[in-house]
Amino acid sequence: MEPEFSEIPKTKDYRFYNWAKTFSCKPELYFKPATEDELINIIELARNNHKKIKVVGAGHSPSDLACTTDYMINLDKLNHVLEFDQKLMTVTVEAGIRLHQLNEELKSRGLALGNLGSISDQSVAGAISTATHGTGINYGVLSSLIIELTLILSSGARLNCSQNSNPDIFKAALCGVGSLGIITRITIQCEPRFRLEAIQKPVKLNEILDDLDNIVHSAEHVRFWWFPHTDDCVLWKANRSTKKKQSNTIGYFRETLLGFHLYQFILYFVRFQPTWIPSLTRTMFKLKFTKETFVVDDSYKVFNFDCLFPQYVNEWAIPWERTKEAIKKIEKWIEETNSNVHFPIEVRFVDEDDIWLSPAFGRKVCYIGIIMYRPYHAPVPYKKYWAAYEEIMRSCQGRPHWAKAHTMTSEELTKSYPKFQDFQRLREKLDPDGMFLNPYLRRHFLGEKGTTVDSKQFSAKL
Numbered sequence: 001m002e003p004e005f006s007e008i009p010k011t012k013d014y015r016f017y018n019w020a021k022t023f024s025c026k027p028e029l030y031f032k033p034a035t036e037d038e039l040i041n042i043i044e045l046a047r048n049n050h051k052k053i054k055v056v057g058a059g060h061s062p063s064d065l066a067c068t069t070d071y072m073i074n075l076d077k078l079n080h081v082l083e084f085d086q087k088l089m090t091v092t093v094e095a096g097i098r099l100h101q102l103n104e105e106l107k108s109r110g111l112a113l114g115n116l117g118s119i120s121d122q123s124v125a126g127a128i129s130t131a132t133h134g135t136g137i138n139y140g141v142l143s144s145l146i147i148e149l150t151l152i153l154s155s156g157a158r159l160n161c162s163q164n165s166n167p168d169i170f171k172a173a174l175c176g177v178g179s180l181g182i183i184t185r186i187t188i189q190c191e192p193r194f195r196l197e198a199i200q201k202p203v204k205l206n207e208i209l210d211d212l213d214n215i216v217h218s219a220e221h222v223r224f225w226w227f228p229h230t231d232d233c234v235l236w237k238a239n240r241s242t243k244k245k246q247s248n249t250i251g252y253f254r255e256t257l258l259g260f261h262l263y264q265f266i267l268y269f270v271r272f273q274p275t276w277i278p279s280l281t282r283t284m285f286k287l288k289f290t291k292e293t294f295v296v297d298d299s300y301k302v303f304n305f306d307c308l309f310p311q312y313v314n315e316w317a318i319p320w321e322r323t324k325e326a327i328k329k330i331e332k333w334i335e336e337t338n339s340n341v342h343f344p345i346e347v348r349f350v351d352e353d354d355i356w357l358s359p360a361f362g363r364k365v366c367y368i369g370i371i372m373y374r375p376y377h378a379p380v381p382y383k384k385y386w387a388a389y390e391e392i393m394r395s396c397q398g399r400p401h402w403a404k405a406h407t408m409t410s411e412e413l414t415k416s417y418p419k420f421q422d423f424q425r426l427r428e429k430l431d432p433d434g435m436f437l438n439p440y441l442r443r444h445f446l447g448e449k450g451t452t453v454d455s456k457q458f459s460a461k462l
Contacts, residue, residue, distance in 0.1 A: 008038055008045070016072060017460060019060045019121070020310040021377055024460040027054075027072035034077040036184050040156045043182070046071050046435060047154065054438045055182050057096065057123025061130065062313045063405035064458040065177070068438045075123060078184060081105050090147065092187045095125035102188075103300040111190040115139040115221070116303035125183040130403040131175040131358045133367060134303055135348035136221040137320070141360055143174040144353050150185035154435040158184075169430070172423050175357040177402050179441050180430050196221070196302035197241035201292040202285075205231045205331075209324040216320070216349050221303075225344035226327065227285050228334050229278035234289050234344070238302060247295035250288060259288050264309050267342075268375040277340035284343070308373065312382045314389060314406065315369035316398035317359035320349055323366040329392045330368075341385055342372050356419035359399040367401070368393070405455060410447035 014030035017023070028051070033039040046053050054068035057075060066072075075096030083092040089111055093102060099113075099120035106112050115134040122132060128143040148162040151173055159181070161170035173180050198221075205226055208215055216222050219237035226233045249255065263284060270276050295302060318326055327347070334341060346369040350360050359365060370389050372382040390407055393400075399416050400406035414420045424445065431437075437445070439453040451457065 008033070008041055014072070016056065016059065016066065018062065018066060019058065020062050020312070020374065021460050022062060022310070022312065022374075023064045023067055023455070023458045025064075025067035025069060025072075025458050027068055028070055030072045030074065032074045032077050036078075036152065036158070039073065039078075039152060039182060039184065042071065042073060043152065043154065043156050043435075047156075047433075051435075052438060053182075053435055055125070055178055057126035058098065058121045060119070060122050060126070061403035062311070063403060063440065064455040065130070065403060065438075065440045067440065067458040073182070075125065075182075075184075079123075082185065083187075084109055084111075086110075089190045089192070090187055091190055092148075092185060093124060095183045095186055096123050098123055099127060100300075106190060107193060107298065107300075110193045112193045112299050113142075113145060113188070114191050115142070115145075116300055117142070118303070118305045119307055120300060120304055124186055124188075128174060128186070129176055129178050129183065130401070131355065131360070132403070133348070133350045133360070134221065135223040135350065135367075137216050137349040137364060138351050139221070140351045140353045141175075141355070141358055143355050143358060144351075145189050146174055146186055147189050148187035149173060149183055151181040152184055153181045154431045154433065162187075168422075168426060171354060171419075172356045172426050174355040175402065176427075177357065177441065179427050179436050179445065181436065194240045194299050195243065195245070195296055196238045196299045197243060197294065197296045198236060198238040198302050199292070199294045200234055200236045202290050203233050203235040205233050205327070208233055208235060209327060212323055223346065223348045225346050227281050227289075227343040228331070228341050228345060229281050229343075230285065232282075232285050232289070240299075241296055243296045245297050247293070247297070249293050249295060250291060254288055259284070260306070260308060264373070264375045267373055268378060271375070271378060271380055274340040274381075277342065281343045310374040310377050312372045312374065312380070312386075313369060313404060314386055315346075315367055315401040315404050316390070316393035316406070317350070317365040317367045317401070318393060318396040318398045320364045320366040322396040323347065323368075326366075326368055326392055326396045326398075329395070330370075330389065333388045333392065337384075337388070339385060339388075341370070345370050356423050357402070357417060359401065361417060361419065365399075369401075406444075408444065410445055413444065 011030040052070040056066040078094040078096035131141040133141040221238040442448045443453040
């Protein structure tokens with residue numbers, strides 16, 4: 001190795017696992033740079049040695065999106081707050097900062113993010129690069145909160161991007177899936193710190209679907225969870241509030257002992273008798289979700305949820321007007337095939353944007369997420385369910401969440417995203433040698449096939 005690169009921290013024998021431990025890889029070299037200059041040196045090293053680079057944050061993506069056998073770069077040490085502007089309510093951070101750390105930093109300065117997803121474990125760069133989202137028909141994906149970013153190209157050049165500076169690159173990089181370069185700095189539009197009041201109550205599925213327009217617009221943030229094999233749902237609504245912090249949640253015994261530990265234990269054994277799943281679903285609903293609950297707390301604490309234990313998960317976005325159609329098709333498939341699937345199916349709503357590869361590009365969307373839990377990391381059958389779900393999503397003009405494992409081809413993506421070809425041309429210009437293309441991206445962006453890009457090569461074997 002060249003002398004000038006010898007002091008860059010690196011690991012030769014590192015194995016990466018994503019959060020759910022469904023995908024794994026062993027990169028040739030694993031780096032954790034602490035500065036932009038170190039990062040640029042790594043890019044130069046990769047260029048000299050004709051290696052690919054993949055950047056990783058929390059590894060929360062339930063796919064092989066972060067996997068590579070070449071160079072992997074972890075940005076956890078690039079996690080500092082660089083600048084606050086109290087007047088404009090903006091914050092500039094390094095790209096590796098985790099959302100939970102950013103939430104606390106903002107709170108201490110009287111600010112908050114206007115929307116969040118269900119978790120805050122991700123790095124900020126990872127969250128925006130995959131158009132991570134929360135819920136709220138008038139609230140966009142997290143990428144829509146970004147007003148400026150710095151991108152390091154495969155040449156080692158720094159590029160500042162915003163609405164006024166390199167605007168096309170900016171709109172592409174806001175959901176670039178790591179293919180354009182390495183994001184190192186991000187400026188985020190915030191708002192004054194606020195509390196949310198969330199009310200959660202049991203509702204029947206058809207009551208929601210038959211009055212969907214009114215329900216979706218009845219609060220700032222609305223989502224619901226449907227429990228397959230039943231007509232039961234949990235409807236969740238949240239609005240900004242000035243009330244004092246309070247709650248009437250179901251308590252530790254039902255929430256944690258029954259809802260987490262006992263549920264995982266039973267799911268493990270139900271793997272050998274899956275016909276019990278519908279009964280288990282009805283039982284868990286009665287134990288945890290028949291009581292109306294409410295909470296008033298800091299916004300990020302209310303936005304975030306416990307995702308329980310490892311899982312297979314799939315999620316696509318469809319035009320929100322087609323929500324009822326899609327849910328009914330899923331319900332029909334489950335009933336006709338007697339498929340025993342886990343609860344819940346989560347349904348969220350997101351505002352449209354103009355980010356080139358955002359699933360919400362040009363349309364307000366409904367995200368429908370399905371799940372099969374992996375109790376104690378044990379495998380469960382899911383592929384038949386996934387195939388049927390994706391066929392239904394395609395029939396409803398669906399676009400997959402970029403962080404999830406999916407089967408959409410480059411030809412389908414070209415038809416689905418009006419700016420996909422513009423994105424491809426820009427990517428080829430910024431990264432002509434494909435330094436930032438790993439098997440996931442080569443599969444979906446370039447349409448490559450075969451064992452070298454097959455996700456099976458990264459399937460975790462525990």
